[in-house]
Amino acid sequence: MEPTPEQSPHHAYPDHWEADVVLRDGGTARVRPITTDDAERLVSFYEQVSDESKYYRFFAPYPRLSARDVHRFTHHDYVDRVGLAVTIGGEFIATVRFDRIDDRGRPASAPADEAEVAFLVQDAHQGRGVASALLEHIAAVARERGIRRFAAEVLPANNKMIKVFRDAGFTQQRSFEDGSVHLTLDLEPTAESLAVQRAREQRAEARSVQRLLAPGSVAVIGVGRAPGGVGRTVLRNLLGSGFTGRTYAVNTSFAEDLGTVEGVPAHRSVGGIGEQVDLAVVAVPADRVPEVVADCGEHGVQGVVVLSAGYAERGAQGRDRQRELVRQARSYGMRIIGPNAFGIINTSDAVRLNASLAPESPKAGRIGLFTQSGAIGIALLSGLHRRGAGLSAFISAGNRADVSGNDFLQYWYEDQDTDVALLYLESLGNPRKFTRLARRTAAVKPVVVVKGARHSGTNPPGHAVPVSRIPDATVSALMRQAGVIRVDTVTEMVDVGLLLAGQPLPDGPRVAILGNSESLGLLTYDACLAEGLRPRPPRDLTTEASPQDFRRALAEALADRTCDAVIVTAIPWVGENGEALTGEGEVLAAALREAASTGPGKPVAVVHVEMGGLAQALAAATSTAARPSTAARPGPQPAAPDPQAQTSAPATPGEDAAATNGAGPTDGTGPSAGRIPAYPAAERAVRALAEVVKYAQWRRHAAAPGKVPEFLDETIDEHGTAELIETLLGPDPDPRGRPLTHDEARELLARYGVSVRPALPAPDPEAAVAAAAKLGYPVALKTTAPHLRHRADLGGVRLDLVNENALRRAYDELTELLGTPAELRPVVQAMVPRGVDTVVRATIDAAAGAVLSFGLAGAPSELLGDTAHRLVPATDRDVAELIRSIKAAPVLFGWRGAAPADTAALEELLLRVSRLVDDHPEVVSVALEPVVVATQGLTVLGASVRLAPPPARSDLGPRRLPSY
Numbered sequence: 001m002e003p004t005p006e007q008s009p010h011h012a013y014p015d016h017w018e019a020d021v022v023l024r025d026g027g028t029a030r031v032r033p034i035t036t037d038d039a040e041r042l043v044s045f046y047e048q049v050s051d052e053s054k055y056y057r058f059f060a061p062y063p064r065l066s067a068r069d070v071h072r073f074t075h076h077d078y079v080d081r082v083g084l085a086v087t088i089g090g091e092f093i094a095t096v097r098f099d100r101i102d103d104r105g106r107p108a109s110a111p112a113d114e115a116e117v118a119f120l121v122q123d124a125h126q127g128r129g130v131a132s133a134l135l136e137h138i139a140a141v142a143r144e145r146g147i148r149r150f151a152a153e154v155l156p157a158n159n160k161m162i163k164v165f166r167d168a169g170f171t172q173q174r175s176f177e178d179g180s181v182h183l184t185l186d187l188e189p190t191a192e193s194l195a196v197q198r199a200r201e202q203r204a205e206a207r208s209v210q211r212l213l214a215p216g217s218v219a220v221i222g223v224g225r226a227p228g229g230v231g232r233t234v235l236r237n238l239l240g241s242g243f244t245g246r247t248y249a250v251n252t253s254f255a256e257d258l259g260t261v262e263g264v265p266a267h268r269s270v271g272g273i274g275e276q277v278d279l280a281v282v283a284v285p286a287d288r289v290p291e292v293v294a295d296c297g298e299h300g301v302q303g304v305v306v307l308s309a310g311y312a313e314r315g316a317q318g319r320d321r322q323r324e325l326v327r328q329a330r331s332y333g334m335r336i337i338g339p340n341a342f343g344i345i346n347t348s349d350a351v352r353l354n355a356s357l358a359p360e361s362p363k364a365g366r367i368g369l370f371t372q373s374g375a376i377g378i379a380l381l382s383g384l385h386r387r388g389a390g391l392s393a394f395i396s397a398g399n400r401a402d403v404s405g406n407d408f409l410q411y412w413y414e415d416q417d418t419d420v421a422l423l424y425l426e427s428l429g430n431p432r433k434f435t436r437l438a439r440r441t442a443a444v445k446p447v448v449v450v451k452g453a454r455h456s457g458t459n460p461p462g463h464a465v466p467v468s469r470i471p472d473a474t475v476s477a478l479m480r481q482a483g484v485i486r487v488d489t490v491t492e493m494v495d496v497g498l499l500l501a502g503q504p505l506p507d508g509p510r511v512a513i514l515g516n517s518e519s520l521g522l523l524t525y526d527a528c529l530a531e532g533l534r535p536r537p538p539r540d541l542t543t544e545a546s547p548q549d550f551r552r553a554l555a556e557a558l559a560d561r562t563c564d565a566v567i568v569t570a571i572p573w574v575g576e577n578g579e580a581l582t583g584e585g586e587v588l589a590a591a592l593r594e595a596a597s598t599g600p601g602k603p604v605a606v607v608h609v610e611m612g613g614l615a616q617a618l619a620a621a622t623s624t625a626a627r628p629s630t631a632a633r634p635g636p637q638p639a640a641p642d643p644q645a646q647t648s649a650p651a652t653p654g655e656d657a658a659a660t661n662g663a664g665p666t667d668g669t670g671p672s673a674g675r676i677p678a679y680p681a682a683e684r685a686v687r688a689l690a691e692v693v694k695y696a697q698w699r700r701h702a703a704a705p706g707k708v709p710e711f712l713d714e715t716i717d718e719h720g721t722a723e724l725i726e727t728l729l730g731p732d733p734d735p736r737g738r739p740l741t742h743d744e745a746r747e748l749l750a751r752y753g754v755s756v757r758p759a760l761p762a763p764d765p766e767a768a769v770a771a772a773a774k775l776g777y778p779v780a781l782k783t784t785a786p787h788l789r790h791r792a793d794l795g796g797v798r799l800d801l802v803n804e805n806a807l808r809r810a811y812d813e814l815t816e817l818l819g820t821p822a823e824l825r826p827v828v829q830a831m832v833p834r835g836v837d838t839v840v841r842a843t844i845d846a847a848a849g850a851v852l853s854f855g856l857a858g859a860p861s862e863l864l865g866d867t868a869h870r871l872v873p874a875t876d877r878d879v880a881e882l883i884r885s886i887k888a889a890p891v892l893f894g895w896r897g898a899a900p901a902d903t904a905a906l907e908e909l910l911l912r913v914s915r916l917v918d919d920h921p922e923v924v925s926v927a928l929e930p931v932v933v934a935t936q937g938l939t940v941l942g943a944s945v946r947l948a949p950p951p952a953r954s955d956l957g958p959r960r961l962p963s964y
Contacts, residue, residue: 024129169193286310297332342396365390388619442483515569558599589617706877737948
């Protein structure tokens with residue numbers, strides 16, 4: 001949209017201020033700058049505002065806007081005067097504006113850093129969180145334009161607006177002047193304002209999902225008159241599930257007097273239904289979807305599930321169609337699942353919704369399942385059903401152009417019917433947000449993820465999201481840091497999900513093994529060792545063991561304080577004629593459930609070989625087999641946000657918040673209580689248990705998160721570093737950035753307490769001798785040519801040169817063997833104490849953010865990929881775990897009798913690097929190599945730093961839905 005002549009030619013229409021937001025009730029709205037074309041919309045909006053609201057806005061009766069008012073409120077320079085509007089269906093429902101003022105409260109121009117702000121919200125939309133969302137967006141706009149404070153005059157009776165300012169979390173001052181409340185807000189984001197913003201985001205997005213999963217009425221659009229077809233199939237599935245709400249069939253080809261289809265009212269359009277429709281399931285060709293969405297939007301439908309294909313999965317034209325679909329739906333305040341979706345299911349007895357192509361609804365359970373692939377969704381539903389597991393909800397989102405896994409994490413975080421969240425993801429639309437939401441959810445209930453398309457380097461067809469360049473191994477490490485249980489296959493997802501849904505979390509890795517097969521017990525023992533568990537020698541009950549022998553042995557193992565989990569192994573009993581006895585599975589299952597129900601809260605898993613009926617019998621819930629859930633469910637969220645309470649999930653009233661074993665409530669009343677998971681192979685059971693053990697350990701640590709030591713603040717120069725970076729980048733920095741020279745990198749790092757040993761250039765033998773005299777013998781002679789850097793194996797490094805003769809001889813050998821000095825770029829460095837050579841790096845990924853990496857120098861990290869990663873900012877606990885999580889970590893801790901390295905100094909270095917890239921986003925990469933860690937202290941011998949204009953951060957701005 002081009003600016004008019006009355007708008008500043010230097011500040012065109014700022015389309016990056018446009019945003020879609022989710023409101024408190026789950027509906028969506030659009031925030032955008034007001035333009036000169038909005039005069040009629042503004043007048044219409046103002047006519048619908050009550051006299052009371054107009055009085056609160058203007059402090060006087062103001063029945064209508066004058067032509068001068070309309071001109072003033074629609075003509076902005078987007079610098080000193082800015083107006084934003086919230087629209088639904090293209091019409092205004094709220095406005096906000098600011099005018100820059102001087103210290104006397106009069107209109108001013110830059111460089112004044114204060115502005116007067118005023119809101120007006122249509123009465124019908126008050127209470128939906130519109131003003132709060134507008135305040136976030138207008139504050140971000142103001143900061144962009146150099147404004148640091150907002151001033152507002154509010155009548156004392158206008159409690160709603162006072163509350164909007166009060167609850168925002170910004171630092172503020174209030175005074176009473178001339179009959180009004182004078183408010184001043186500092187717009188610099190604070191921990192409190194960010195917590196408030198994210199709490200509102202969570203409630204709004206959770207509510208938007210809840211509206212989709214628990215509609216009071218559903219219209220299936222595209223139902224054929226004859227049996228068959230997608231629409232007719234969904235309608236039959238919906239009816240077959242026993243949906244508790246109202247159901248309608250819609251098709252434009254229906255005759256007016258058709259009456260019913262499958263026993264439900266049939267209509268030609270949603271508008272013809274004449275009653276409120278909450279959810280529409282769309283199964284029409286892609287070219288007809290726009291008219292269907294318009295019909296839904298104009299008649300108040302809250303959400304749409306688009307099963308239709310023909311969108312981004314079909315190429316460029318389909319991507320354009322998909323973007324337009326999202327824009328159209330959001331313009332009406334609707335959210336979309338799909339397109340190309342398989343559908344949604346909610347097994348709650350109060351809803352019983354099967355708006356999907358799945359012919360049979362899963363039984364009720366405590367597992368929530370999200371998948372981006374319909375085919376994978378079918379496989380998972382089948383696998384879970386086969387093993388007796390139930391679901392709370394199922395969502396197959398297809399191209400997930402709007403509603404994504406992030407939205408369902410927001411919902412499941414507080415959903416009382418879900419204890420475990422399973423997600424099959426093929427792309428991460430917003431990795432920063434996913435990591436943040438996953439960490440918060442995992443602190444109260446497990447999150448299990450399978451990431452497809454790991455090595456393709458591109459997104460699957462239909463997924464219009466940024467491609468992250470960070471390796472898959474890094475993605476896995478970052479998920480682990482966030483508490484996500486990442487597994488490789490959907491089979492493993494089901495294995496882990498079943499154990500989490502039916503059993504408590506273990507206190508540790510100690511495993512008791514018992515059963516009636518010595519061989520199967522030994523296989524289980526070996527598998528435990530391979531997965532890092534601590535198994536006790538298997539207890540062989542012999543093939544003569546009865547179900548009661550199993551019961552007694554399991555009860556004893558559960559009562560043993562030296563074990564944290566039990567794996568039971570079982571093979572069929574054989575009768576006198578050599579045939580397996582029938583019914584033994586049900587009898588054994590009853591005995592095991594009896595022992596588990598009366599023992600301490602420890603997880604139990606069963607490995608069986610062709611034991612007929614055992615898995616099904618174990619999966620059956622019984623009222624006597626109450627087992628603890630793994631989820632510590634958050635309690636109800638307060639209507640007004642309590643910023644201090646948003647940093648972690650509140651505990652359920654009466655719950656022991658310490659929960660020493662990491663488990664949540666112990667009432668065991670959920671549908672999954674008492675279900676003991678059974679596995680057809682020892683490796684699968686052990687792998688699932690190992691993942692649960694690691695998650696339980698993470699959860700215990702999450703209850704007491706790490707911190708950044710305060711002494712770092714006293715030894716860094718944040719302000720001086722910012723000035724140095726500004727100087728190094730220059731007034732017109734190259735968007736691609738620039739690498740720093742050795743001396744520039746040393747100076748920058750020194751301001752954060754990272755000392756890099758000087759490396760003096762040696763372009764000829766005489767320069768090398770002079771450098772050595774300056775540094776003092778013994779010295780090292782190194783080549784710095786890119787193809788030889790850190791390649792000691794090629795002979796590009798000579799160490800422990802104790803005098804001039806040795807140095808000259810080494811110089812001659814290098815140039816004779818590898819090339820001319822100009823090609824080799826040799827340098828001289830003083831020798832340092834011997835130690836372990838390590839590598840410390842920090843890099844910025846536009847999608848995932850800053851990542852801190854650590855490994856041993858040379859083959860371990862370069863050849864074997866033995867490198868660990870953590871998201872920045874890192875805490876003391878993060879860096880301690882980072883060092884210990886590489887496979888070669890024993891080398892640092894006295895492997896084979898060697899003296900342990902100074903890991904405390906290494907942890908401090910990692911914290912300093914983390915702090916540097918976190919404080920200064922212009923530092924887009926840091927590589928310290930090698931870092932020699934001695935028994936006391938460490939030395940950084942090489943450093944490279946790259947600066948660039950900071951990448952945009954989508955996670956720090958106001959709430960907004962992804963743009964497509």
